Amino acid sequence: MTEPSDLLDIDSLLTAGELTMREKVRGFVDERIRPNIANWFENAVFPQDIVREMAGLGLLGMHLQGYGCPGRSAVEYGIAAMELEAGDSGLRTFVSVQGSLAMSAIHKHGSEEQKDEWLPRMAAGEVIxxxxxxxxxxxxxxxxxxxxxxxxxxxxxxxxxxxxxxxxxxxxxxxxxxxxxxxxxxxxxxxxxxxxxxxxxxxxxxxxxxxxxxxxxxxxxxxxxxLLPNAKGLRGPFECLNEARYGIIWGVMGAARDSYETAVNYSQERLQFDKPLAGYQLTQQKLVNMALEINKGMLLALQIGRLKEAGRLKPHHISAGKLNNCREAITICRDARAMLGGNGITLEYSPLRHANNLESVRTYEGTDEVHTLILGNHITGIPAFR
The missing domain is CATH 2.40.110.10 (Butyryl-CoA Dehydrogenase, subunit A, domain 2)
Incomplete structure (x- = not known):
């Protein structure tokens, strides 16, 4: 089935395995996260019981090889992050902290003894x-x-x-x-x-x-x-941060897509002046702008994923993806909230929850300003951080 937001047949660029991964994680989100997330968000609850379920799906350290880790591709990991964040940024963040940060630190910089001791149990969700x-x-x-x-x-x-x-x-x-x-x-x-x-x-x-x-x-x-024996200097944590930033490039497009689909469905059902909101030109303009940015963000994420798989990924590629996709995703979520009117401020609908979450996602793993300066340094050759 064609994705409602897919204007460019992006699905044709994905492999059968990548599409299968998307459906598997999406099914988990639909069954376990969507029915509960409004309550979890309102009551500030992180549902620890889903940790083992995520491990069972192979989502913890999923891009890492060996030591009991799933060893999936960069694009498969990105797709999983996108589907999780379509449920909620907080749940995708758990997978990111566990796999892209804590497990990656041990996998990249740890001794064989440290890897053997911790990574299998972390991949299984036994150790957080x-x-x-x-x-x-x-x-x-x-x-x-x-x-x-x-x-x-x-x-x-x-x-x-x-x-x-x-x-x-x-x-x-x-x-x-x-x-x-x-x-x-x-x-x-x-x-x-x-x-x-x-x-x-x-x-x-x-x-x-x-x-x-x-x-x-x-x-x-x-x-x-x-002591992690193979990490010395800030390069150690930065290599882990880049893994997390990569997942964010994909993840925020999930929040944007979910907000867009919510706005589409609402505008088709909501009547104003005896006509669905979707029938008005201004509404269609907003939906078109959202869909265009989602498609551009998806293509950006996919290109960065293919570069990662080919071993050609550079830090400025990651900064381009995080800066653009976070910036566009939060705009989409805010615009979707506005289309819902007063109903949009309730937890019955997802866009404002997504927009609030993205304030954090836009800030952590490098603010807009930091990624702008990384790109500026790449373009000009002049560091301007101070």
């Missing part, structure tokens, strides 16, 4: 991970982080704080990035280690069906084996 990079005073500039790890004999001792850390209060392990006398290093920190404290941030207007936390690290003592 989080990724501690951002700090209260270090968001877009992680190089100014104050968390510090010092050597004490054969151990490491970490002190500092992190903020906006997804899943930290329910995670069993945290990937913590800290300054050391040898530059920025990453550590696997079991969250039951004395001195580790995660506190959920509760007063949120966005991502309410997700968990973000403050972390305090007070004399957290770790053995030498906690």
């Amino acid at each position: 991970g989080c990724f501690g990079l951002t700090e209260p005073s270090a968001g877009s500039d992680p190089g100014s982080m104050k968390t510090f790890a010092r050597r004490d004999g054969g151990d490491w001792v970490i002190n500092g704080s992190k903020r906006w850390i997804g899943l930290a209060s329910i995670a069993q392990i945290a990937i913590i990035w800290a300054q050391t006398s040898d530059g920025v290093r990453g550590f696997i920190v079991p969250t039951n280690t004395p001195g580790f404290k995660a506190t959920p941030i509760e007063a949120k207007l966005s991502m309410r069906a997700s968990i973000q936390c403050d972390i305090e690290l007070t004399d957290v003592r770790l053995p030498a084996t906690a």
